[in-house]
Amino acid sequence: MGGTPIDLEKANGSSASSPVSLSNSYPRWAPFVQVYHGNKILWFTFSSTRDYGMRVLNHKSGMYQCYPPDSPEVPAGAHRSTFDPACQQPQIWMAPILFHEGGSTTVDPSGVAFWVPYQDIQQHNHTAQWTWRPNPPPPPPPDGAPPPCSCSHVYGPCGAANACGCCDKEMIKCGGSSTCIPIVN
Numbered sequence: 001m002g003g004t005p006i007d008l009e010k011a012n013g014s015s016a017s018s019p020v021s022l023s024n025s026y027p028r029w030a031p032f033v034q035v036y037h038g039n040k041i042l043w044f045t046f047s048s049t050r051d052y053g054m055r056v057l058n059h060k061s062g063m064y065q066c067y068p069p070d071s072p073e074v075p076a077g078a079h080r081s082t083f084d085p086a087c088q089q090p091q092i093w094m095a096p097i098l099f100h101e102g103g104s105t106t107v108d109p110s111g112v113a114f115w116v117p118y119q120d121i122q123q124h125n126h127t128a129q130w131t132w133r134p135n136p137p138p139p140p141p142p143d144g145a146p147p148p149c150s151c152s153h154v155y156g157p158c159g160a161a162n163a164c165g166c167c168d169k170e171m172i173k174c175g176g177s178s179t180c181i182p183i184v185n
Contacts (some may be wrong), residue, residue: 012111
C-alpha cells in the first residue's frame, strides 16, 4: 500500500537501465514463508523466454514470441497444431524474494532466477502449481504410549489446555481455533 515500486532486476535477468528482450509472465507465489539466515524468504515461479544454457535458445536471429494456435491471439488456429520452429519456448523459472527486517525498502530484494528441472524443453511451459505437504509424522512410540507433544501441527491441537506448542522455527503458530497455522506477515 503506497510506496515506490522496485524493479526486480536480479529475478528479471536484466537491469531497468539496460533491459534484455525477455518475456517474464504468469508469476505464482509459494504458499509458505521460509527463514534463511534469520530473514524471511518467499519463492515465486514464472514463465520466461530467457535462454536456458544451450538447450533452449530463444534469442537466435529470427526467433519471435508466438502463441498457441488455439489462443485468443491466433483465433483462426487449429487446436493441437504445432508451433513454428522460430517460436520462442517459454520455460518455468524460480526466484527468491528476501526480506531483511529493518533493511532498505529501495534495494532489489530478489535473487537470481533458475530454471526449474523436469520440464519438457520442447513444450511451451507457462504456469507452475505449488503444493505443500507437511513432514510426515514420526512412527508411534513403543507400547502404544501417546506421542510426545512438541510439534503439534503433527500431533493435533495446540494451546495451553493441551500443553503443546507449534514449532515456531518452522513459521507455524497456534491459531484462534487451537490448531497450528502458518505464520504469514
